[in-house]
Amino acid sequence: MDSAPSAAPAAAVPAASGDPAQFVAWLRAVAPYIHAFRGKTFVVGVPGELIEAGRLNALVQDLSLLHAMGMRIIVVHGSRPQVNAQMRLRGLETQYADGRRITDPAALECAKEAAGELRLDMEAAFSQGLPNTPMAHAAIRVVSGNFVVARPVGIVGGVDFQHTGVVRKIDTGTIGLAIDAGAVVLLSPLGYSPTGEAFNLSMEDVASSTAVALGADKLVLLAESAGIPGASGEVLSEISEAAAQALLAAGGLPEGLAFQLRHALRACEGGVPRAHIIPHGLDGSVLLELFRHEGVGTMLVKETLQALREATNDDVGGILALIRPLEEDGTLVRRDRSLIEREVGNFTVIEHDGVIFGCAALYPFPEDGIGEMACLAVNPTAQGKGGGEMILQRIEQRARAAGLKQLFVLTTRTMHWFLKRGFVEGSVDQLPRARQNLYNWQRRSRVLVKDL
Numbered sequence: 258m259d260s261a262p263s264a265a266p267a268a269a270v271p272a273a274s275g276d277p278a279q280f281v282a283w284l285r286a287v288a289p290y291i292h293a294f295r296g297k298t299f300v301v302g303v304p305g306e307l308i309e310a311g312r313l314n315a316l317v318q319d320l321s322l323l324h325a326m327g328m329r330i331i332v333v334h335g336s337r338p339q340v341n342a343q344m345r346l347r348g349l350e351t352q353y354a355d356g357r358r359i360t361d362p363a364a365l366e367c368a369k370e371a372a373g374e375l376r377l378d379m380e381a382a383f384s385q386g387l388p389n390t391p392m393a394h395a396a397i398r399v400v401s402g403n404f405v406v407a408r409p410v411g412i413v414g415g416v417d418f419q420h421t422g423v424v425r426k427i428d429t430g431t432i433g434l435a436i437d438a439g440a441v442v443l444l445s446p447l448g449y450s451p452t453g454e455a456f457n458l459s460m461e462d463v464a465s466s467t468a469v470a471l472g473a474d475k476l477v478l479l480a481e482s483a484g485i486p487g488a489s490g491e492v493l494s495e496i497s498e499a500a501a502q503a504l505l506a507a508g509g510l511p512e513g514l515a516f517q518l519r520h521a522l523r524a525c526e527g528g529v530p531r532a533h534i535i536p537h538g539l540d541g542s543v544l545l546e547l548f549r550h551e552g553v554g555t556m557l558v559k560e561t562l563q564a565l566r567e568a569t570n571d572d573v574g575g576i577l578a579l580i581r582p583l584e585e586d587g588t589l590v591r592r593d594r595s596l597i598e599r600e601v602g603n604f605t606v607i608e609h610d611g612v613i614f615g616c617a618a619l620y621p622f623p624e625d626g627i628g629e630m631a632c633l634a635v636n637p638t639a640q641g642k643g644g645g646e647m648i649l650q651r652i653e654q655r656a657r658a659a660g661l662k663q664l665f666v667l668t669t670r671t672m673h674w675f676l677k678r679g680f681v682e683g684s685v686d687q688l689p690r691a692r693q694n695l696y697n698w699q700r701r702s703r704v705l706v707k708d709l
Contacts, residue, residue, distance in 0.1 A: 287548045289612065294547065295327035297474040298436065302464035305335040307479055307537040308375060316479075317382040318391040319543050320441070325395065329436040331467055333444045334379060335460030336371040343367035356512055357410070360420040360457040368457040372445040376401060379443055399443050400435040404428040405463055407448025407456040422448055422456025424463055427470035461520040469527030476524040477546070479537035482514045484555035495556045498525050521557045532557040550609060550636070565647055568604035568616065573597050575613030576604060580634045588670050589632060590697070604632070605651045607644050615644040619652050619659075622689040627663040627706075628656045629692065633671075649678060657709050664709055667702035680705035 301320065307313065324330050340358075344351050344367050352359040360368060383399045385392040407422035425448070435442050444467060446458045461478065468476040484492040485504065496504075501522045505515060514534075521532035535542045535554030546552040568576065576597055583589040597604075600618065607615040617633040630652045635645045656664050665688065666675055676682075683706040685696050696702075 290548050291326050293611075294323075294474075296329070298329040298331070298471055299323065299475045299477060300331045300333065300464050300468040300471070300473045301543065302460050302476070302478040303332060303334045304460060304479055304481070304537060305338045305340075305371075305375070306481060308334070308378065309338045310538070312537065312540070313378065313382050314385075315540055316537075316543070317379070317385075319541060321383065321392060321395050321397055322544070323547075324397060324441055331432065331436065331442045331444065331471070331473070332379070333460055333464040333467060334375055334446070336368065336375055336446055337460075339371035339375060340364070340368050340457075343371050354416040354418070355414070356516065357418065357459075358421055358457065359416065359418050362420065365420040365455060365457060368447065369455065372447050376443065376445055383441060383443075398438075398440040400440040401443040401445065402431070403449050404432055404442070404444060405448040405458070405466075407450060407458055409450075409454075409456060420454070420456055422450075422458055424448060424458060424466035425450075427467050429470050432467070432471065459516075461517055465520040465524040465527075465532075468524045468529045468532075473524075473529055474531065476521060476529050476532040477543060478517050478521060478532070478534050479542065480514065480517050480534050480554075481537065482511070482517075482534070483536045483539075483553070484534055485510075485514070485518060493555050494552055495558060498522060498557065498559050501525075501557055518557070525557050525559060530558070550612070550614065551642070564609075565605065565607045565651055568601050568606045570598065570601055572604070572606050572608075572613055572616075573601055575608075576601075576606065576616050579613055579616055579636060580632060583634050589634065590700070592632070605648055605655065607635075607648055615648050617648045617652050619655050621656070621659050621661055622691065623660065625689040626661055627665060627689060628659065628661045630656075630664055630666050633666070645674070646678070653707075653709060662709055663706055665704060665706045667696075667704060669700060669702050672703050672705060675705045675707075678707075680707040682706075 303316065307316065320330055320332065341351055344364065347363065347367065349363055349367070358364065380399045383397045386395055404427060405424060406426040406428070408425045410418040410421045410423055412418070432442050444463055446460045446463055448456045448458050450456065464478060465476060467473070485496060487493045501518055504510060505519060505522070510518065517534055521534055524532045533546055533554055533556050535546045539545070539553060542553050546554055573594065577594060580589055580592070584591045603618040603620055604616055605619070606613050615635040618631045619628050620631060621628040630649070633645065633648065653664060665683065666680065668675060683704040685693055685704055687704060687706060688696065
Protein backbone atom coordinates (compact mmCIF):
# COMPACT_ATOMS: atom_id res chain seq x y z
CA MET A 258 0.00 0.00 0.00
CA ASP A 259 1.16 3.56 -0.62
CA SER A 260 2.34 5.49 2.39
CA ALA A 261 -0.36 7.15 4.44
CA PRO A 262 0.77 10.74 5.02
CA SER A 263 0.66 12.41 8.40
CA ALA A 264 -2.07 14.91 9.01
CA ALA A 265 -1.44 18.11 7.09
CA PRO A 266 -3.18 21.47 6.78
CA ALA A 267 -5.95 21.67 4.24
CA ALA A 268 -3.86 24.21 2.38
CA ALA A 269 -1.48 21.38 1.48
CA VAL A 270 -4.17 19.30 -0.23
CA PRO A 271 -4.05 21.11 -3.61
CA ALA A 272 -0.39 20.14 -3.94
CA ALA A 273 -1.40 16.48 -3.69
CA SER A 274 -4.05 17.04 -6.35
CA GLY A 275 -1.25 17.68 -8.85
CA ASP A 276 -1.22 13.90 -9.29
CA PRO A 277 -4.87 12.89 -8.93
CA ALA A 278 -4.20 9.27 -9.90
CA GLN A 279 -1.69 8.83 -7.09
CA PHE A 280 -4.07 10.42 -4.58
CA VAL A 281 -6.96 8.20 -5.68
CA ALA A 282 -4.75 5.09 -5.60
CA TRP A 283 -3.63 5.92 -2.07
CA LEU A 284 -7.17 6.54 -0.87
CA ARG A 285 -8.40 3.27 -2.37
CA ALA A 286 -5.46 1.41 -0.85
CA VAL A 287 -6.16 2.58 2.71
CA ALA A 288 -9.92 1.96 2.42
CA PRO A 289 -9.72 -1.72 3.54
CA TYR A 290 -7.92 -0.64 6.72
CA ILE A 291 -10.49 2.06 7.42
CA HIS A 292 -13.29 -0.49 7.05
CA ALA A 293 -11.42 -2.97 9.26
CA PHE A 294 -10.67 -0.44 12.02
CA ARG A 295 -14.06 1.29 12.23
CA GLY A 296 -15.58 0.66 15.65
CA LYS A 297 -12.34 -0.82 17.02
CA THR A 298 -10.86 0.28 20.33
CA PHE A 299 -7.31 1.60 20.35
CA VAL A 300 -5.34 2.51 23.46
CA VAL A 301 -2.48 4.90 22.64
CA GLY A 302 0.35 5.47 25.12
CA VAL A 303 1.96 8.89 24.69
CA PRO A 304 5.28 9.50 26.51
CA GLY A 305 6.01 12.84 28.14
CA GLU A 306 9.08 13.08 25.91
CA LEU A 307 6.85 13.50 22.84
CA ILE A 308 5.06 16.42 24.47
CA GLU A 309 8.33 17.94 25.67
CA ALA A 310 9.62 17.81 22.06
CA GLY A 311 6.67 19.90 20.83
CA ARG A 312 4.98 17.13 18.84
CA LEU A 313 1.66 17.10 20.70
CA ASN A 314 -0.41 19.01 18.13
CA ALA A 315 0.66 16.79 15.24
CA LEU A 316 -0.18 13.65 17.23
CA VAL A 317 -3.55 15.00 18.32
CA GLN A 318 -4.39 15.79 14.70
CA ASP A 319 -3.61 12.20 13.72
CA LEU A 320 -5.63 10.75 16.62
CA SER A 321 -8.51 13.07 15.73
CA LEU A 322 -8.42 11.71 12.19
CA LEU A 323 -8.69 8.15 13.54
CA HIS A 324 -11.58 9.25 15.72
CA ALA A 325 -13.31 10.79 12.70
CA MET A 326 -12.97 7.49 10.85
CA GLY A 327 -14.92 5.72 13.59
CA MET A 328 -12.16 4.38 15.84
CA ARG A 329 -12.64 4.47 19.61
CA ILE A 330 -9.61 6.17 21.13
CA ILE A 331 -8.24 6.09 24.68
CA VAL A 332 -5.11 8.18 25.21
CA VAL A 333 -2.76 7.58 28.13
CA HIS A 334 -0.07 10.22 28.60
CA GLY A 335 3.21 9.95 30.45
CA SER A 336 4.97 12.65 32.44
CA ARG A 337 8.51 11.50 33.25
CA PRO A 338 10.43 14.53 31.88
CA GLN A 339 7.81 16.94 33.21
CA VAL A 340 8.04 15.47 36.72
CA ASN A 341 11.83 15.65 36.55
CA ALA A 342 11.58 19.31 35.52
CA GLN A 343 9.31 20.05 38.46
CA MET A 344 11.77 18.30 40.76
CA ARG A 345 14.64 20.40 39.45
CA LEU A 346 12.67 23.62 39.89
CA ARG A 347 12.16 22.75 43.55
CA GLY A 348 15.74 21.67 44.06
CA LEU A 349 14.75 18.06 44.68
CA GLU A 350 16.74 14.98 43.73
CA THR A 351 15.08 12.27 41.66
CA GLN A 352 15.46 8.81 43.19
CA TYR A 353 15.18 5.52 41.30
CA ALA A 354 15.51 1.87 42.25
CA ASP A 355 15.40 -0.98 39.74
CA GLY A 356 14.39 1.50 37.04
CA ARG A 357 11.33 2.68 39.02
CA ARG A 358 10.88 6.14 40.51
CA ILE A 359 10.70 6.38 44.30
CA THR A 360 7.83 8.81 44.88
CA ASP A 361 8.12 10.52 48.23
CA PRO A 362 5.51 13.16 49.23
CA ALA A 363 7.44 15.97 47.50
CA ALA A 364 7.83 13.94 44.30
CA LEU A 365 4.12 13.10 44.39
CA GLU A 366 3.27 16.81 44.43
CA CYS A 367 5.52 17.26 41.38
CA ALA A 368 3.76 14.36 39.65
CA LYS A 369 0.34 15.86 40.37
CA GLU A 370 1.37 19.26 39.05
CA ALA A 371 2.92 17.78 35.91
CA ALA A 372 -0.09 15.54 35.23
CA GLY A 373 -2.53 18.41 35.72
CA GLU A 374 -0.67 20.68 33.33
CA LEU A 375 -0.34 17.95 30.70
CA ARG A 376 -3.99 17.05 30.96
CA LEU A 377 -4.98 20.67 30.30
CA ASP A 378 -2.54 20.91 27.37
CA MET A 379 -3.95 17.76 25.79
CA GLU A 380 -7.56 18.81 26.30
CA ALA A 381 -6.72 22.15 24.69
CA ALA A 382 -5.04 20.41 21.74
CA PHE A 383 -8.14 18.25 21.13
CA SER A 384 -10.31 21.36 21.33
CA GLN A 385 -8.72 23.06 18.33
CA GLY A 386 -11.01 23.87 15.45
CA LEU A 387 -9.40 26.54 13.35
CA PRO A 388 -10.34 26.63 9.65
CA ASN A 389 -7.73 25.37 7.18
CA THR A 390 -6.25 22.96 9.72
CA PRO A 391 -6.78 19.20 10.18
CA MET A 392 -8.84 19.98 13.31
CA ALA A 393 -11.46 22.01 11.44
CA HIS A 394 -14.99 20.77 12.28
CA ALA A 395 -13.55 18.12 14.61
CA ALA A 396 -15.57 19.08 17.73
CA ILE A 397 -14.03 16.30 19.82
CA ARG A 398 -15.08 15.86 23.42
CA VAL A 399 -12.42 14.68 25.85
CA VAL A 400 -13.40 12.84 29.02
CA SER A 401 -11.00 12.20 31.88
CA GLY A 402 -11.37 11.42 35.57
CA ASN A 403 -10.57 9.05 38.37
CA PHE A 404 -10.86 5.94 36.22
CA VAL A 405 -7.75 4.18 37.56
CA VAL A 406 -7.70 2.42 40.93
CA ALA A 407 -4.15 1.87 42.18
CA ARG A 408 -2.28 0.20 44.99
CA PRO A 409 1.22 0.92 46.32
CA VAL A 410 4.24 -0.97 45.05
CA GLY A 411 5.25 -1.19 48.70
CA ILE A 412 8.67 -2.28 49.93
CA VAL A 413 10.66 -4.28 47.38
CA GLY A 414 14.15 -5.56 48.15
CA GLY A 415 14.31 -3.32 51.19
CA VAL A 416 13.37 -0.20 49.17
CA ASP A 417 10.21 1.66 50.16
CA PHE A 418 8.71 3.09 46.97
CA GLN A 419 6.24 5.16 49.03
CA HIS A 420 3.71 6.78 46.66
CA THR A 421 4.76 4.81 43.58
CA GLY A 422 1.97 2.49 42.62
CA VAL A 423 0.69 -0.04 40.12
CA VAL A 424 -2.73 -0.36 38.53
CA ARG A 425 -5.22 -2.39 40.50
CA LYS A 426 -8.40 -1.84 38.51
CA ILE A 427 -9.73 0.15 35.55
CA ASP A 428 -13.22 1.66 35.58
CA THR A 429 -14.21 0.03 32.31
CA GLY A 430 -17.90 0.83 32.73
CA THR A 431 -17.46 4.60 32.75
CA ILE A 432 -14.78 4.54 30.05
CA GLY A 433 -17.02 2.36 27.90
CA LEU A 434 -19.92 4.79 28.25
CA ALA A 435 -17.65 7.68 27.26
CA ILE A 436 -16.26 6.08 24.11
CA ASP A 437 -19.70 4.74 23.18
CA ALA A 438 -20.89 8.35 23.30
CA GLY A 439 -18.15 9.37 20.87
CA ALA A 440 -15.68 10.93 23.30
CA VAL A 441 -11.94 10.48 23.45
CA VAL A 442 -10.90 9.28 26.90
CA LEU A 443 -7.74 10.75 28.41
CA LEU A 444 -5.96 8.98 31.26
CA SER A 445 -3.10 10.39 33.33
CA PRO A 446 -0.34 8.34 35.01
CA LEU A 447 -1.98 8.73 38.40
CA GLY A 448 -4.20 6.32 40.28
CA TYR A 449 -6.25 6.50 43.42
CA SER A 450 -6.89 4.06 46.25
CA PRO A 451 -10.24 3.48 47.98
CA THR A 452 -8.76 5.29 51.00
CA GLY A 453 -8.25 8.47 48.95
CA GLU A 454 -4.50 8.22 48.41
CA ALA A 455 -2.91 9.15 45.09
CA PHE A 456 -0.16 7.07 43.49
CA ASN A 457 2.33 7.81 40.74
CA LEU A 458 2.08 5.22 37.97
CA SER A 459 3.90 4.52 34.74
CA MET A 460 2.22 5.35 31.44
CA GLU A 461 2.98 1.85 30.18
CA ASP A 462 1.28 0.22 33.18
CA VAL A 463 -1.86 2.34 32.79
CA ALA A 464 -1.98 1.83 29.00
CA SER A 465 -1.49 -1.95 29.04
CA SER A 466 -3.88 -2.42 31.98
CA THR A 467 -6.53 -0.33 30.24
CA ALA A 468 -6.12 -2.22 26.96
CA VAL A 469 -6.54 -5.57 28.73
CA ALA A 470 -9.46 -4.42 30.88
CA LEU A 471 -11.35 -2.97 27.91
CA GLY A 472 -10.54 -5.87 25.58
CA ALA A 473 -9.01 -3.32 23.20
CA ASP A 474 -8.15 -4.27 19.65
CA LYS A 475 -4.78 -2.52 19.71
CA LEU A 476 -2.30 -1.07 22.16
CA VAL A 477 0.01 1.50 20.57
CA LEU A 478 3.03 2.64 22.60
CA LEU A 479 4.99 5.56 21.20
CA ALA A 480 8.67 5.19 22.10
CA GLU A 481 12.03 6.83 21.66
CA SER A 482 13.18 3.70 19.86
CA ALA A 483 12.14 2.90 16.29
CA GLY A 484 11.06 -0.57 17.47
CA ILE A 485 12.55 -3.90 18.51
CA PRO A 486 15.92 -4.54 16.82
CA GLY A 487 16.66 -7.82 15.10
CA ALA A 488 19.92 -9.78 15.07
CA SER A 489 21.37 -7.56 12.35
CA GLY A 490 20.18 -4.35 13.95
CA GLU A 491 17.20 -3.89 11.64
CA VAL A 492 13.83 -3.07 13.19
CA LEU A 493 11.58 -6.13 13.37
CA SER A 494 8.23 -5.23 11.85
CA GLU A 495 6.54 -8.11 13.64
CA ILE A 496 7.35 -10.52 16.45
CA SER A 497 5.35 -13.20 18.21
CA GLU A 498 4.74 -13.47 21.92
CA ALA A 499 7.21 -16.35 22.11
CA ALA A 500 9.91 -14.28 20.40
CA ALA A 501 9.26 -11.36 22.76
CA GLN A 502 9.53 -13.63 25.78
CA ALA A 503 12.84 -14.98 24.47
CA LEU A 504 14.19 -11.46 23.86
CA LEU A 505 13.30 -10.34 27.37
CA ALA A 506 14.77 -13.50 28.91
CA ALA A 507 18.02 -13.07 26.98
CA GLY A 508 18.43 -9.44 28.05
CA GLY A 509 20.42 -7.00 25.98
CA LEU A 510 17.59 -4.62 25.10
CA PRO A 511 17.90 -1.03 26.38
CA GLU A 512 16.14 -0.67 29.71
CA GLY A 513 13.37 1.64 28.45
CA LEU A 514 12.65 -0.51 25.39
CA ALA A 515 12.59 -3.69 27.47
CA PHE A 516 10.11 -2.00 29.83
CA GLN A 517 7.81 -1.14 26.94
CA LEU A 518 8.12 -4.58 25.35
CA ARG A 519 7.28 -6.15 28.69
CA HIS A 520 4.04 -4.16 28.89
CA ALA A 521 3.21 -4.81 25.23
CA LEU A 522 3.66 -8.53 25.92
CA ARG A 523 1.53 -8.24 29.02
CA ALA A 524 -1.26 -6.72 26.91
CA CYS A 525 -1.10 -9.49 24.29
CA GLU A 526 -1.02 -12.19 26.95
CA GLY A 527 -4.08 -10.50 28.44
CA GLY A 528 -6.03 -10.88 25.21
CA VAL A 529 -5.18 -7.75 23.18
CA PRO A 530 -4.66 -9.03 19.60
CA ARG A 531 -2.01 -6.46 18.56
CA ALA A 532 0.47 -4.30 20.45
CA HIS A 533 2.67 -1.81 18.59
CA ILE A 534 5.88 -0.07 19.61
CA ILE A 535 6.49 2.84 17.24
CA PRO A 536 8.84 5.86 17.18
CA HIS A 537 7.41 9.08 18.57
CA GLY A 538 10.06 11.11 16.75
CA LEU A 539 8.61 10.26 13.32
CA ASP A 540 5.86 12.61 12.23
CA GLY A 541 2.68 10.66 11.50
CA SER A 542 4.04 7.40 12.92
CA VAL A 543 0.60 6.29 14.18
CA LEU A 544 -0.91 6.69 10.70
CA LEU A 545 2.07 5.08 9.01
CA GLU A 546 1.94 2.09 11.35
CA LEU A 547 -1.79 1.53 10.94
CA PHE A 548 -2.26 2.20 7.23
CA ARG A 549 0.89 0.76 5.67
CA HIS A 550 1.47 -2.96 5.37
CA GLU A 551 5.07 -2.79 6.60
CA GLY A 552 4.41 -0.13 9.26
CA VAL A 553 7.18 1.88 10.90
CA GLY A 554 7.76 0.07 14.18
CA THR A 555 7.30 -3.36 15.73
CA MET A 556 3.96 -5.16 16.06
CA LEU A 557 3.64 -7.84 18.71
CA VAL A 558 1.14 -10.62 18.00
CA LYS A 559 0.25 -13.98 19.50
CA GLU A 560 1.57 -15.68 16.38
CA THR A 561 3.14 -14.15 13.31
CA LEU A 562 0.41 -12.86 11.02
CA GLN A 563 2.08 -13.80 7.77
CA ALA A 564 0.86 -17.08 6.38
CA LEU A 565 1.91 -19.00 3.27
CA ARG A 566 -0.79 -21.45 2.28
CA GLU A 567 -2.86 -22.89 -0.51
CA ALA A 568 -5.72 -20.70 -1.69
CA THR A 569 -9.41 -21.26 -0.98
CA ASN A 570 -12.57 -19.89 -2.59
CA ASP A 571 -12.52 -17.03 -0.08
CA ASP A 572 -9.24 -15.81 -1.64
CA VAL A 573 -10.56 -15.31 -5.18
CA GLY A 574 -11.32 -11.63 -4.66
CA GLY A 575 -7.91 -10.98 -3.12
CA ILE A 576 -6.12 -12.78 -5.96
CA LEU A 577 -8.02 -10.79 -8.58
CA ALA A 578 -7.24 -7.50 -6.85
CA LEU A 579 -3.56 -8.46 -6.73
CA ILE A 580 -3.14 -9.57 -10.35
CA ARG A 581 -5.44 -7.07 -12.07
CA PRO A 582 -2.85 -4.23 -12.31
CA LEU A 583 -0.32 -6.67 -13.80
CA GLU A 584 -2.88 -7.85 -16.34
CA GLU A 585 -3.66 -4.27 -17.31
CA ASP A 586 0.00 -3.41 -17.96
CA GLY A 587 0.53 -6.62 -19.93
CA THR A 588 2.79 -8.40 -17.43
CA LEU A 589 0.26 -11.20 -16.91
CA VAL A 590 -2.30 -12.80 -19.22
CA ARG A 591 -5.82 -11.72 -18.28
CA ARG A 592 -7.88 -14.25 -16.33
CA ASP A 593 -11.54 -13.74 -15.58
CA ARG A 594 -13.12 -14.45 -12.23
CA SER A 595 -14.76 -17.69 -13.30
CA LEU A 596 -11.38 -19.10 -14.38
CA ILE A 597 -9.78 -18.17 -11.05
CA GLU A 598 -12.71 -19.73 -9.20
CA ARG A 599 -12.32 -22.99 -11.15
CA GLU A 600 -8.55 -23.09 -10.69
CA VAL A 601 -8.24 -21.65 -7.18
CA GLY A 602 -6.90 -24.97 -5.90
CA ASN A 603 -3.81 -24.47 -8.07
CA PHE A 604 -2.92 -21.23 -6.28
CA THR A 605 -0.62 -20.60 -3.35
CA VAL A 606 -1.06 -17.30 -1.53
CA ILE A 607 0.85 -15.33 1.05
CA GLU A 608 -1.30 -13.27 3.35
CA HIS A 609 -0.63 -10.86 6.16
CA ASP A 610 -3.32 -10.03 8.71
CA GLY A 611 -6.01 -11.28 6.34
CA VAL A 612 -4.79 -9.39 3.26
CA ILE A 613 -3.42 -11.29 0.21
CA PHE A 614 0.00 -9.86 -0.70
CA GLY A 615 1.30 -12.49 -3.07
CA CYS A 616 0.18 -15.45 -5.16
CA ALA A 617 1.23 -17.99 -7.79
CA ALA A 618 -0.34 -21.05 -9.40
CA LEU A 619 1.04 -24.50 -10.21
CA TYR A 620 -0.32 -26.32 -13.27
CA PRO A 621 1.09 -29.87 -13.37
CA PHE A 622 1.66 -31.95 -16.49
CA PRO A 623 2.27 -35.32 -14.78
CA GLU A 624 2.73 -37.33 -17.97
CA ASP A 625 5.65 -35.06 -18.89
CA GLY A 626 7.05 -34.82 -15.35
CA ILE A 627 6.93 -31.04 -15.50
CA GLY A 628 4.80 -28.25 -14.05
CA GLU A 629 4.13 -24.63 -14.92
CA MET A 630 4.34 -21.87 -12.35
CA ALA A 631 2.03 -19.11 -13.54
CA CYS A 632 0.49 -15.89 -12.28
CA LEU A 633 3.29 -15.00 -9.83
CA ALA A 634 2.41 -11.63 -8.33
CA VAL A 635 3.55 -9.74 -5.23
CA ASN A 636 2.09 -6.46 -4.04
CA PRO A 637 4.57 -3.65 -4.85
CA THR A 638 4.74 -2.55 -1.21
CA ALA A 639 5.77 -6.07 -0.17
CA GLN A 640 8.40 -6.57 -2.86
CA GLY A 641 12.01 -6.91 -1.81
CA LYS A 642 11.01 -8.59 1.46
CA GLY A 643 11.33 -12.21 0.31
CA GLY A 644 7.64 -12.85 -0.42
CA GLY A 645 8.25 -13.88 -4.03
CA GLU A 646 11.01 -16.24 -2.97
CA MET A 647 8.78 -17.84 -0.34
CA ILE A 648 6.02 -18.42 -2.89
CA LEU A 649 8.49 -19.91 -5.37
CA GLN A 650 9.81 -22.29 -2.72
CA ARG A 651 6.28 -23.41 -1.85
CA ILE A 652 5.42 -24.00 -5.51
CA GLU A 653 8.61 -26.06 -5.88
CA GLN A 654 7.63 -28.09 -2.81
CA ARG A 655 4.18 -28.72 -4.27
CA ALA A 656 5.73 -29.75 -7.59
CA ARG A 657 8.11 -32.22 -5.94
CA ALA A 658 5.27 -33.63 -3.85
CA ALA A 659 3.37 -34.24 -7.09
CA GLY A 660 6.32 -36.20 -8.47
CA LEU A 661 7.38 -33.54 -10.98
CA LYS A 662 11.02 -33.25 -12.01
CA GLN A 663 11.01 -29.81 -13.63
CA LEU A 664 9.28 -26.46 -13.34
CA PHE A 665 8.87 -23.91 -16.11
CA VAL A 666 7.63 -20.34 -16.33
CA LEU A 667 6.68 -18.10 -19.25
CA THR A 668 7.65 -14.48 -18.71
CA THR A 669 7.97 -11.29 -20.71
CA ARG A 670 9.45 -8.95 -18.09
CA THR A 671 10.90 -10.78 -15.10
CA MET A 672 13.38 -13.16 -16.71
CA HIS A 673 16.35 -12.00 -14.64
CA TRP A 674 14.51 -12.59 -11.36
CA PHE A 675 14.00 -16.23 -12.32
CA LEU A 676 17.52 -16.66 -13.72
CA LYS A 677 18.93 -15.58 -10.34
CA ARG A 678 16.90 -18.36 -8.72
CA GLY A 679 18.13 -21.30 -10.75
CA PHE A 680 16.04 -21.17 -13.89
CA VAL A 681 17.72 -21.42 -17.29
CA GLU A 682 16.45 -20.23 -20.64
CA GLY A 683 14.74 -22.89 -22.71
CA SER A 684 12.59 -23.11 -25.82
CA VAL A 685 8.97 -23.66 -26.71
CA ASP A 686 9.92 -27.17 -27.84
CA GLN A 687 10.67 -28.09 -24.21
CA LEU A 688 7.11 -27.37 -23.13
CA PRO A 689 4.58 -30.20 -22.77
CA ARG A 690 2.67 -30.78 -26.00
CA ALA A 691 -0.59 -29.49 -24.50
CA ARG A 692 1.13 -26.28 -23.42
CA GLN A 693 2.86 -25.80 -26.77
CA ASN A 694 -0.54 -25.72 -28.43
CA LEU A 695 -1.59 -22.86 -26.14
CA TYR A 696 1.62 -20.84 -26.48
CA ASN A 697 0.87 -17.23 -27.49
CA TRP A 698 3.33 -16.33 -30.23
CA GLN A 699 2.24 -12.70 -30.17
CA ARG A 700 3.38 -12.28 -26.57
CA ARG A 701 6.67 -14.08 -27.35
CA SER A 702 7.14 -15.01 -23.71
CA ARG A 703 10.56 -16.36 -22.69
CA VAL A 704 10.58 -19.98 -21.58
CA LEU A 705 12.56 -20.61 -18.39
CA VAL A 706 13.07 -24.07 -16.92
CA LYS A 707 14.37 -25.29 -13.57
CA ASP A 708 15.30 -28.83 -12.55
CA LEU A 709 13.81 -29.92 -9.27
